[in-house]
Amino acid sequence: MAGWKSVPGYLHHKSRGIAKVIIHGKTHYLPGPYGSDESRAEYDRLIAEFLLKKDSPAAVNVTLNRLCVAYVDWAATYYVKDGSETREVGCIRNALRQLVQL
Numbered sequence: 001m002a003g004w005k006s007v008p009g010y011l012h013h014k015s016r017g018i019a020k021v022i023i024h025g026k027t028h029y030l031p032g033p034y035g036s037d038e039s040r041a042e043y044d045r046l047i048a049e050f051l052l053k054k055d056s057p058a059a060v061n062v063t064l065n066r067l068c069v070a071y072v073d074w075a076a077t078y079y080v081k082d083g084s085e086t087r088e089v090g091c092i093r094n095a096l097r098q099l100v101q102l
Contacts, residue, residue: 008050010043019043023050068096 012034013020019030019039028046032038062070072093079088 007047010040021046065100068100072096 008021008023011020011022013029016029017033019032019034019036021028021030021043023046028042030039030042072089075089075092076085079086079092
């Protein structure tokens with residue numbers, strides 16, 4: 001993943017006395033006091049998750065139109081009663097039509 005040169009560090013939030021780690025710009029506050037087994041275990045879990053995703057393909061660039069079409073397609077299979085689409089699908093189409101026009 002471009003931009004990430006190293007593993008995010010185990011950081012000390014000194015005023016609260018707890019540990020934190022910043023992954024993809026989001027701060028994760030770890031349970032227990034700084035240096036505790038509990039906070040280290042959560043840090044290890046988050047870093048393992050980070051490393052697994054690091055080698056994943058980049059996110060797909062999706063336009064709003066494509067996302068709306070995909071959602072309506074999904075809704076047509078989810079909102080079904082007695083083998084037919086429910087009125088919810090029509091409501092979703094109308095709402096998304098307004099969104100796409102914006």
